[in-house]
Amino acid sequence: PKASRGICGADAHAIAGRHYLRMAAAGSAAHSDHSREIAHVLHKTSLDGSYQIKDEARLLSLAAEWGVETEDRDIYDVAHEVAEIGLNEFGKPFGTQIFLNRATEERRKVWAEEEIEPRAIDREIATSLHMTTMGNTADAEVLVRQALRVGMADGWGGSMMGTEFTDILFGTPTVRTTESNLGVLERDQVNIIVHGHDPAFSEMIVVAAETKEMKDYALSKGAKGINIAGLCCTANEATMRHGIRMAGNFLQQENALLTGAVEMICVDMQCIFPSLGPLAECFHTKFITSSPIARIPGSIYIKFNTDTALAQATDLVKMAIDNYENRDEAKIFIPSSKEAAVVGYPCDQIIRELDDVTNTHLEERGSYKPAIDAIKSGVLRGAVAMVGCNNPRVRPDYSHIEIMKELLKNDVLIVASGCAAQAAAKAGLLSKEAKDLCGDGLRRVCTLVD
Ligand code: SF4
Known part of the structure; x- marks a missing residue:
């Protein structure tokens, strides 16, 4: 750069921090606006319309979590009220995101102390844009903290709601080969x-x-x-x-x-x-x-x-x-390359599969405990989420696949979504044969689950 500061005196930390926060706000806006669209679809559901409720149990469970009366009510009335509560999470004037109640007490305490509990989704996005508009925050650490908050507004707000509502509308996924x-x-x-x-x-x-x-x-x-x-x-x-x-x-x-x-x-x-x-x-x-x-x-x-x-x-x-x-x-030219993949594991299915890892005479079934025990004992060395996008600056899928293979080799469980999941599918990592790429511990768990 020609000068160490901008004309207003902002240094490189302030400028980079502002860019970073703007990118985080844009990401939250996109993800959460997607969720808002889905909330509107849920609000429009009806027995004779284009969209119906496919997973009533999931709706009733969320209604109970949010304190919505369900007894003797039409399921579509319940759906509309749940959708409305969700839509209000975008712009409510007071309080923090309703889904924060799902976090452990210990985690909530940290978030409260750090003042990063997300308020209304749209508020966190608007605040981020305001903070980064000319003449506002120039402290890089404060900008990064707001990036955490606006990210959580999506992760514990828009995206979580979008997942719930999508499963209610179109059905909770089931295991399939593709x-x-x-x-x-x-x-x-x-x-x-x-x-x-x-x-x-x-x-x-x-x-x-x-x-x-x-x-x-x-x-x-x-x-x-x-x-x-x-x-x-x-x-x-x-x-x-x-x-x-x-x-x-x-x-x-x-x-x-x-x-x-x-x-x-x-x-x-x-x-x-x-x-x-x-x-x-x-x-x-x-x-x-x-x-x-x-x-x-x-x-x-x-x-x-x-x-x-x-x-x-x-x-x-x-x-x-x-x-x-x-x-x-x-x-016309269609390449012949394609790989088999097994996809669509909702939480309860993962728990059912984990039951196969337990000793039926001794151990608790119907929970994540087998995976947690395997991590505690060192058979597995942890779990990593591979979430996201391709970047044209590197060879397509290359980093996703190489990182995943290394993790598998080191007995680390992977949860994949977005383009990372598709990269894994194309590389054959979502097929059962991929267990041969795993370390001894993870291979053993895969064999018991299969
Ligand atoms: S994971 Fe893929 S499809 Fe999803 S946002 Fe990233 S690039 Fe787009």
């Missing part, structure tokens, strides 16, 4: 890709494509079926609930279109390359955007409406089928 990588695209079927983050749209596309009417229509147009494949986090959502296969992750979205075999790519929000517009024009692919949050030149914009969601999705699936005959055979 496949991952571009080889899941089918040469003789109508390929539709769902891409983004919010499953409200992709869910309807999957439901519409599974109807007999659409299947018959595809056959009448010379295709052998309809193949829905996913990209990015929307892929994970649809895979865990419907078993659809995963075409890949963030840095692979252009490659999917380059196969020349994609009739339609339907996107919702976040992680959509603007390059998909001009790229789709090089092929017959229809590029559909659906959210006012992600409008992209070169796409067909169909504003997704919860009241007419299924009808809109059916029209889109039909449009994709009609587009099948426009393929240019000379441009």
